[in-house]
Amino acid sequence: MPSLTTQSETLTPESIPHTLLPFLQSQSQNTLTRLYQRPSSCFSIFRLTGPLERQIIMNLLWLESAIPIATMSAWVIREGKKLYDAALTTLANLHILPQSNVKLALNPTFKASFRQAITGGGNSSSFGVPAEKDDKRSTNTVETLDAYALERWETILHYMVSSGQGSLPTKPSQGVLYLLQRSGLMTQNHGSALQITSAGFQFLLHTPHDQLWDLLLQYLHMAEERQMDLVEVLSFLFMLSTMDLGREYSTEGLSETQKAMLEDLRDYGLVWQRKATSKRFSPTRLATTLTSSCPPLPTSTGTSGGPQSQGFIVLETNYRIYAYTDKPLQTAVLNLFITMKYRFPNLVVGMLTRESVKKALSNGISAEQIISYLTTHAHPQMRKNNPLLPVTVQDQIRLWELERNRLKSEEGYLYKDFGSHADYEYVLNYAKQLDVVLWENTSRRCFFGSLDGHTNIRGFIERRTNGAV
Structure with missing residues (x-):
């Protein structure tokens, strides 16, 4: 049996858990056991797990009986103990391994189906049933x-x-x-x-x-x-x-x-x-390519993830942007936060302006997201700069966001015209106990309360006026 080795704790793209794994771990054991009856499901989940989890599965797959957990632990170097424990926890949450501190063995259903997925055999159609070739119809290329x-x-x-x-x-x-x-x-x-x-x-x-x-x-x-x-x-x-x-x-x-x-x-x-x-x-x-690392689109024109989509933006200190792209989708994304000036077959020229950024902010796009997009897709020539983006432009984008967030509106009620300062203080203290005071002005004997607290404050004032308080 091959020895079990571990990698350093540096996160690599392959070591980052797949987004589907937490969802699978939240499912019941009965649901996962039903899923493991399909060889294609076992094979796909195996591909979604990390390299260490895959190595543990392969080490146990061909064993006919459980092995002591101490035996497996003896193969792990001290520096990799944390990664090894995390891998065992992941497999246990997926119900591929049992929750045991004594012995290790694969889930029998998973083991049988995964063996079939690797070696073939059986009449399972979990990998799909190929249709008979029809020469009368043109087959899709x-x-x-x-x-x-x-x-x-x-x-x-x-x-x-x-x-x-x-x-x-x-x-x-x-x-x-x-x-x-x-x-x-x-x-x-x-x-x-x-x-x-x-x-x-x-x-x-x-x-x-x-x-x-x-x-x-x-x-x-x-x-x-x-x-x-x-x-x-x-x-x-x-x-x-x-x-x-x-x-x-x-x-x-x-x-x-x-x-x-x-x-x-x-x-x-x-x-x-x-x-x-x-x-x-x-x-x-x-x-x-759902469970593989291959690109899902041959010539992806998405906003990131492919060589065609990275390294096309040049940002100058005067807020002018040059985008070397002929992709309509990339141009449309830029149009969310810049003002377009010129468009050529393979070049878009625009400006980061106060109005264009505020429009993006009003649509829920944050300043950090704009900066992140410009950084991710910076032209190779810009990557020679340190810092990559002009600091003045980054700061101005953040200032435009702070400028927009200076004022905050909230519905509520203004309480004023109190008969005496004592009455004002009495009601104000009650409202503060409810944590519904949004603004107060002692010199003018008035305060502003939130919408949620109005019913309680009004009732308190009425009871005090009637002498009940």
Whole structure:
């Protein structure tokens, strides 16, 4: 058996836990055991775990009996003890390992299914059932699937950036719009069109892979209220992640929940179907890379995460911005916080102004998020500077934010015209005990109380006037 080694405690992209793992750890043991009956689910979850967790699983996978926990611990160097304990905790929370201080053994269901996933055999359709080749129909190529996925995904991002305004060639489905609202990425103000939120702008800074899982996690949270079987939903996503790109699969072996999911996943660009009633479908690259480290889009025009999208912004000390890009989505994101001056085929020129930044702030975008975006996408030539962005520009953006936050409005009631200073002090002290005083002026014998405390204060004044207090 190979010895168990650990890495240093430096966080690397591979060592950062996947966003789905906390959700899986919050599920019951019964739910996870049902999920582990599918070999594709076990294989996908194995890929989502960290390198140390994967090594522990592989060390235990082919053992026919449990081993003492002291035996495994003896293989761990002292510097790696903390990482090793964290890995055991993660696997125990996933119910892959038992909660035991004596012996270690893999969950029997997980072990059997994962062995089958690696070695093959059996008649399980958890990896999908390939559809019979139909020479009469033109089979989708990888290029057409990539173009379809890119178009669907960018439709969602373009809608978020434009907040439903402007001329969009296509609009996301109602299901996607509802998901964007439930995720807190967009909000509806006074019956108007959906508006991007601060969380939505932060979402645009993520890689396409992280963006996709952010939406899918909210989709999983909504499964119960939609009366969908969570195990079926998860297993279908894991099934898609193990399928071959460019191959057609049959819908015959899918459950009713999974067939219903096809309509939603078409809207996100994860699957392609010739028509809604088709008995076959093809996963796109967005789906087949769900549990891998490969990029989900071939030529991602997202706002981060690919070489095409990084290093295109030059910021000068006079607040002028030059963006070397021909991507409409990147131009639309910049338009959220700059004033456009000129647009050329591969260059956008604009200015950071007080009005443009205040407009972004009113839409929920913070000064730090603007600075972070400019830093993340700074041109390679700018990365020679120290500091990377002009300090004067950074400070001015923060000052514009502070200027906007100087005043804060809140509804309430003004209490004045007290008969004596004693009456004023008596009522004021009562209001302070309730912690509802927002402002006070002793010389004028008046104070302003919050809306929530008005009923209690009014009742107190009436009781004092009637002599009950």
